Amino acid sequence: MTDFVLVAGAWLGAWAWDEVAAELRGAGHDVHALTLSGLAEKRAAQPSGPQAHVRDIVEEVERLGLRDVVLVGHSYAGIPVGQAAERIRDRLRRVVFVDANVPVDGESFLSGWPSEEVRRSIAEHNGFWPPLTPEEYAGQGLTDGQIARIVGSTPHPGATLTEPAVLERPLDDLPVRYVKCLLDGDEPMPAVAALLKSDRWELVEMATGHWPMFSQPRELARVLQASVAGL
Template structure:
């Protein structure tokens, strides 16, 4: 049995993993979907980048988990990648689902045209507002799935996006799988492309959009289980 710790991206909470979690549990695995501070049911809690890293480390240590597969989607790849280093021999593998990866000294907003996001955070009292229904178009989602994302999305604490990552050792040393969702672009971001050249990193693609936990939950669960076994 593997213990999967699932962390969704910006605006989302543990609820986004419900279908994937059900598939993993049915296969006999332990599943711990985590809502990061300041989001969903944890709105109102102050949060920065280091807070989110500690949220993940605390979840693993509090539950006494071992043989852990950490899964980070989108934004949460940044804190998940840092937490993966900090849990030591408890880690079996880290899986990045169409995610950003931490780069030492850089933030989630570094390395891509993020001026609009920074301006939006300033205009919304330090929070990044959730996407509207129209902004989810073209990502392989049904109307019901888009409605769930809109209803469940909460403003994302801007400090978590702007604070720099701190890596204790090269990310390429971690056993990792990167899942690229093709409707969100064919090519991974440059830092990911470099990491995929590492002997310890493997890549897999899914023919769906940026939120595969909703659009293809069964397929994503299979990808996660294969990754946990070192097979992609």
């Protein structure tokens, strides 16, 4: 039995992991799906100050007294998960990044890619990044119903997308499994590719899109379980 802590990406809350969590619990694991401040049922609890989402993760693991944790971050959540992992590395068994961004010291989620449109959208929506339009989820292996669920989720607090990451130690010495979803591009982003040169980082590919917790929840649960054994 392993404790999995699951953190979904932009716009999403703990609810996004429901199907994956059911698979993991059915296999005998404990699952703690976490909603970050400002999202889903925590929308009223707006992120307070820098590093708010990092604190959300660290404080939840410490509050539950978890050890030997598999910490999972999807998409945007890779940024706070990677920083949290550095702070609680003595409690970790492994980190799993699911088609995720990874933190780079001094850079934000929006650094390193053309983000002018996102920044403009945040400014136009009172500091929040609204979910994409249904058309922008095409080609990701999602059904119309799954797309509707994501589109209907919470606007994402913009400050968490623009604040710089803070890392005191490199991530390449953490035990990591990186899951690349091939419908969202064949190659990992440059920051990930550099970290994958470490012998402590492992690449796994899935033939699905950027939201595998919806498109292939059973297969994703298998990938997460395999990370426990280091397979």
